[in-house]
Amino acid sequence: MKKLLILIFTICVCLNFYAQNTYAFFGSFNRDKNIEGIFVYELDTISGNLSKVTTVTGILNPSFLTLSPNGKYVFACTESKTPNGGKVSSFEFKPENKTLTFINSQKSGGENPVYLTTHKNGKWLVNGNYTEGSVSVYPILDNGTIEPAVQNFQFSEGSINPGRQERSHIHSTVFSPDFDYIFLPDLGADKIRTYKFEDEKKQPLQDAEIPFTKTTLGSGPRHFTFHPNGKFAYCIEEMGGAVSAYSYKDGKLNSIQRINTHSNKYKEDFESSDVHISPDGKFLYASNRGNEDNIAIFSIQNNGTLKTIGYQATKGKHPRVFALDPTGKFLITTNAGSGDIVVFKRNSETGLLKKVGEKIKIKSASCVQIRKYN
Template identity: 75%
Template sequence: MKNIIALIITVCSWISVYSQHTYVFFGSFNWDKNTEGIYVYELDTISGNLSKITSLKGIVNPSFLTMSPNGKYIFACTESKTENGGSVSSVEFNVKKKSLTIINSQKSGGENPVYLTVHRNGKWLINGNYTEGSVSVYPILNDGKIEPYTQNFQFSEGSINPDRQERAHIHSTVFSPDFKYIFMPDLGADKIRIYQFQDGKEKPLQKTETPFVQTVPGSGPRHLTFHPNGKFAYCIEEMGGTVSVYFYENGKLENIQRIATHSAKYKECFEGSDIHISPDGNFLYASNRGHENNIAIFSIQNNGILKTIGYQSVKGKHPRTFNIDPSGKFLITANTGTNEVVVFKRNPETGLLKKVGRKIKIKNVSNVQIGKY
């Protein structure tokens, strides 16, 4: 009897594992709503191959995507880099039908929306607008519809580089691990702006005792990520070609390291772009565009400090963003400059990457998000 029960448990576990699907969502600069803008592929978690499931027309330049906590809705920065434009859009992903359907759009509250994040309760959306440096906060209804923004913060001050930092440029909006704070790297002002997030209020963003952390002048902070243990934060600095490491506690960041994302032969013209940590918390990855077009690989020590492991070519140009699948087995890059997606398999012991599968062609691909269903 015990053997039969054990067999049933094993079979049920096997069915559960193999009934799961990993879907990969790609945003792009399509420049024309009559052409495909958002794409969905399924990831073969054995081979690393990608198979197209569906795509969506009807929206312009869905350059950055984020997913609702339940995976049912995809939110997109739309009309990015569009003169007098700028919007955020909601799209339903029907897993059974494998289809995408536009729900609605709202004005982004600024030109060139570049980043979106969703609260863990699925009821709030926060957007960062790059060009004039602003942030907008939207309620989300149960059916995935985005309401008009209830808050819009405009920032103005710049920093030392007159060509790139003439004014504020918000480049990402990232919740703290406990979702009580929101962090906003401002490339133009060399600041990581900080607000409290009070879920129960109609206007949830509230000022904090420490409104920002100053970064190195001319560094251009871009994207931020937190370690799975919640104790450390890591910010990639686009113009400095560096990652700054912070000790994190209760809405405050304390800098403990600043390390180059490039090898010694590169002295200038850095273009750092994206940053992610493996689910096991052992390795950090940072993408470089420009001359390098690679992923810098770091091991994470127990005290949060980074140690350089090596560099992996992205097999293309301009890796604007990349992401790691929930299992930690694969890293997928969106190489905007060569209109292609490349899949790498991660070595969980060394952190190193190896290209697998075949490249996928997507014109002006700009963003990649991954979910397990």
């Protein structure tokens, strides 16, 4: 009996150990720098419950977050949707102390920064500004400090929708799997812009052989992701309510499919938002805001095309950004409209989602990033 109790105790300790050290970082439109803007929670990878670790005040509208490759630093688009504002900011995260500490900020090079990403070497940060349609590149020091921008490219041309596409609107900045190229979906111009990224140069953005890929007119390309095998890429189109699938090689995208993210029940006023692929490469998930407030679920075929599996309501309003944890076991969505966070457990065989844990309230939650620390 004693040996059995010891075994049970050992198993419980091991399960508790493996359930910890996974953290979810949430950004928001706090509208007031005197109230909390960035939130850090620990994800229990057995139950799916979230427990608050720390928060950050003194920063305005940290609407989008990304992490450094080593997880030591959190970078944020700050002063988003702030007239004459726009910054990128850096924070140091210490999981052993459960602290997130401000380091510094730099001007974003445009109003309304909406997306940023880091190079795999941890030495470069690339930011996209929505309102003016521009991209900025920053060196990052070893201590997480963001240096002033070394490049800022402004784009101007729009597309066919005068209300939404009067000019360029860069909505994301995504590196290719080998980090030799970077892709910039431009909602305003109906283009996915492409640059070579030569990280050894002082100004790493260089002209690509194919500078852009055209998307369907009026579609409004927004977020972009690559398949784990590096052979396929997918762009969610905010205004078109669709995902476009591409084969990919050496900086070149070739269209292979365009498929609706929404059910046939709706024919217009789409607000498709975010797109991610499960780590096993078998399923693609896409968020729909507005009419539907759900996650569309697709299986990925061997040729890279998508097949609709179903839809999962997000249990809230306006799911802006969502993320999968590194194991692919959980999907967490930020419902900006209803101000809540919902965790779903993912069935690895069917791809379907099931709500678990308790809802977390974060007013105007806008972004989530998830990382496991050793």
